[in-house]
Amino acid sequence: MTDRSTGPAGAAEDLSAQAASLMRQASAWIADNSLGVLTAALAGTVIALALIGIRSFGARWVARNTGDVHWRSVFARTIARTSLFFIVMCAAELVAEHAATPRDLLRLINILFVISATFQVAIWARELILGAIEHRAGGSDEQSTLGSAIGIIRLLVTIGLFAIAIVVILDNLGVNVTGLVAGLGIGGIAIGLAAQGIFSDLFAALAIIFDKPFRRGDTIHFGTITGTVERIGLKTTRVRSLQGEQVVISNTKLLDERVHNYALFERRRIVMNFGLVYQTPPAMLARIGAEVKEIVEQRDGATFDRCHAYQFGASSIDYEFVFHVETADIDAAMQARQDIMIAIMRRFRELGAEFAYPTQTTFTAAPDGRLVMPYAEPRIGPEGPSKPHIVQR
Numbered sequence: 001m002t003d004r005s006t007g008p009a010g011a012a013e014d015l016s017a018q019a020a021s022l023m024r025q026a027s028a029w030i031a032d033n034s035l036g037v038l039t040a041a042l043a044g045t046v047i048a049l050a051l052i053g054i055r056s057f058g059a060r061w062v063a064r065n066t067g068d069v070h071w072r073s074v075f076a077r078t079i080a081r082t083s084l085f086f087i088v089m090c091a092a093e094l095v096a097e098h099a100a101t102p103r104d105l106l107r108l109i110n111i112l113f114v115i116s117a118t119f120q121v122a123i124w125a126r127e128l129i130l131g132a133i134e135h136r137a138g139g140s141d142e143q144s145t146l147g148s149a150i151g152i153i154r155l156l157v158t159i160g161l162f163a164i165a166i167v168v169i170l171d172n173l174g175v176n177v178t179g180l181v182a183g184l185g186i187g188g189i190a191i192g193l194a195a196q197g198i199f200s201d202l203f204a205a206l207a208i209i210f211d212k213p214f215r216r217g218d219t220i221h222f223g224t225i226t227g228t229v230e231r232i233g234l235k236t237t238r239v240r241s242l243q244g245e246q247v248v249i250s251n252t253k254l255l256d257e258r259v260h261n262y263a264l265f266e267r268r269r270i271v272m273n274f275g276l277v278y279q280t281p282p283a284m285l286a287r288i289g290a291e292v293k294e295i296v297e298q299r300d301g302a303t304f305d306r307c308h309a310y311q312f313g314a315s316s317i318d319y320e321f322v323f324h325v326e327t328a329d330i331d332a333a334m335q336a337r338q339d340i341m342i343a344i345m346r347r348f349r350e351l352g353a354e355f356a357y358p359t360q361t362t363f364t365a366a367p368d369g370r371l372v373m374p375y376a377e378p379r380i381g382p383e384g385p386s387k388p389h390i391v392q393r
Contacts, residue, residue, distance in 0.1 A: 275316025
């Protein structure tokens with residue numbers, strides 16, 4: 001004979017008996033304390049309507065500010081996600097203890113309130129986390145990039161928060177959750193190890209979105225590649241190189257590189273070196289800096305920094321010339337560089353200053369050490385300089 005008290009049928013009978021007992025207590029409570037029940041119901045209704053009004057205000061704010069990523073919109077969206085079940089149980093919990101509610105019914109209300117409040121807090125936390133991510137991202141480019149990742153982010157956040165919520169609910173109901181927590185921890189480690197590559201690229205994409213080392217449209221240089229960022233995806237970033245091909249690189253590997261972002265230039269610094277021949281008079285050498293400064297100041301968008309002779313070269317007196325172009329546009333900077341170079345050549349020609357080029361001079365010495373020319377000196381006669389005498393053998 002089956003023991004019905006320990007089988008499924010016995011559990012069903014116990015549950016039915018508890019429900020019947022609860023209904024009898026509720027009926028007796030309403031009959032004996034009708035005024036208190038009515039007062040509690042009115043108070044609970046007022047509380048519920050106030051909470052519904054707050055939720056409606058949040059929903060209207062979200063509807064009016066579509067696309068807004070400010071904190072006000074994040075909080076409004078969080079409030080709008082408040083569930084009706086939580087509102088009802090919150091109102092019941094607030095008024096139940098003041099209406100002489102029977103012990104079993106009060107315990108049922110407490111349990112339902114704990115369940116609804118725990119899940120509601122999980123929902124609010126999820127909205128705040130996702131809202132914080134969108135707020136931190138900011139900008140249309142980052143939002144479009146975040147759109148490809150928001151699905152998996154929402155899934156991961158939802159699983160994590162609701163797993164915590166379930167553990168909290170079971171713990172409040174008196175269930176020993178030690179084994180469950182250990183199982184969730186081991187399962188999370190296993191999933192993390194299995195999807196390590198995916199999570200690594202996901203977190204790298206979020207790092208790019210939040211830290212903003214570069215954006216779509218920026219010109220960057222990493223490794224041996226220079227190009228324009230076309231798209232920042234969930235796993236990879238696509239860069240259009242200067243040669244024209246598209247380079248696809250993993251977000252994780254890209255962040256491991258040293259990235260130079262040329263789009264963040266406010267001005268371009270240009271360094272030029274030139275040399276003058278050693279026959280240039282010292283007075284002319286001292287004048288070169290002022291002449292170059294005047295040329296730069298006459299060019300719109302260019303700012304003179306310095307121009308000095310800095311070394312005696314093998315066949316020239318070398319100058320270092322530095323100026324700035326007040327633009328981030330590389331084409332404009334190169335045009336300004338060319339204009340200044342041509343202007344310097346014109347001014348030096350007017351001054352008689354000669355640019356040096358690699359030369360080598362050889363001196364021939366006689367046995368006694370006197371320098372001699374490598375050719376015979378011409379004789380000056382009545383008929384003019386004589387032609388060199390050529391001996392034929």
